[in-house]
Amino acid sequence: MSTILVTGATGTTGSRIVPRLTALGHTVKAAARRPTAPAGARPVRFDWYDPATFDEALRGTDRIYLVPPIGSPDPAAVMLPFLERARAAGVRRAVLLSSSAIPAGGPAVGQVHAALADVIDEWAVLRPSWFMQNFTDQHLHADSIRKEGTIMTATGTGRVGFVDADDIAAVAVHALTDATAPGPDLVITGPQALSYDDIAATISQVMGRPVRHRVLTYEQMRDRLATEIPEEFAALLARLDRSIAEGAEDRVTRTVERVTGRPPRTFSDFARAAFTP
Structure with missing residues (x-):
């Protein structure tokens, strides 16, 4: 089983993903600025704008669910350095939450989408x-x-x-846990x-x-x-x-x-x- 870091674990999709992963038997790190976690998951403090929180979040992690910092017009500025550290720490798969309205290379999280293939071995982008x-x-x-x-x-x-959001979470769990990610660009x-x-x-x-x-x-x-x-x-x-x-x-x-x-x-x-x- 994998060790999966879920950023935004208290948010709309993350709070639905964490219990699904724990029910499947995965080790889950539920990451947020003020972390809480359901039974079976480990709460981890995480803040995109505080790199001091990165190492503990990444320790032992091999897969990540990525929720961009809320309200940021340039999430790539903090997310791409984090992903470089994640790869160095042994993370091999990342699943990014984006938007159906923002293609790879588009504004905001579209810049992260465009860079994923160069940073991480296995990846998928959810574009709900x-x-x-x-x-x-x-x-x-x-x-x-x-x-x-x-x-x-x-x-x-x-x-x-x-x-x-329950349907988004269900797709996310497959993207995180299937032997092969179910497609790189999932609208x-x-x-x-x-x-x-x-x-x-x-x-x-x-x-x-x-x-x-x-x-x-x-x-x-x-x-x-x-x-x-x-x-x-x-x-x-x-x-x-x-x-x-x-x-x-x-x-x-x-x-x-x-x-x-x-x-x-x-x-x-x-x-x-x-x-x-």
Whole structure:
């Protein structure tokens, strides 16, 4: 069995990956700035901006799940030096969490994606579409649904293959543990491409009260995001909304079913579980 370091272990995907790995019998280091871990995993303090935390995280590790530092417009600046140290420490496989909207060589984590083949022997990049959990967890969309009954985007009528984080985690576990990684560039979506109008209508029906999609301009979306995250990263996310409006995310893939052997969860099933009173 492998020793696997899961960065972002308390986050949306990491918290789902850790228990799956321990259930399979792997030794798991659950890494975070304020680490906690379920039974069977070892909590490890880890901070991308504190290299003093790297050595303990890497000691004895042979595989890594990589979650980029949140909100960073240039994650490669800290992630690539870490990966060089990881290779020297004996790590042979890395699985990177990226985004369906960011190809290899693109902005932010796209630069890490492009460099992986030169740094690590075995690798895979998970490129999930937008998370269904954005409407339920700690996210601006979830907050505005609860407080105002609205979802605010600059996506217009553009459609997205929203995906459940549980499905992302299931693919990640295969990418980390299969004898051969299931593909270097894994675009992960749910089974349907839906507009935010569709999402609002489904949530409204399940909750029994109206939720509407309010369309913003790029500038309005950028400024709204900049109240919560750095301005440069806010501009990047607002540009991604604009690309959705232009059709960039109007697609579905069979990645979840191909890798895990089961179909991905639909948004209507997710909404019934999350929003039923």
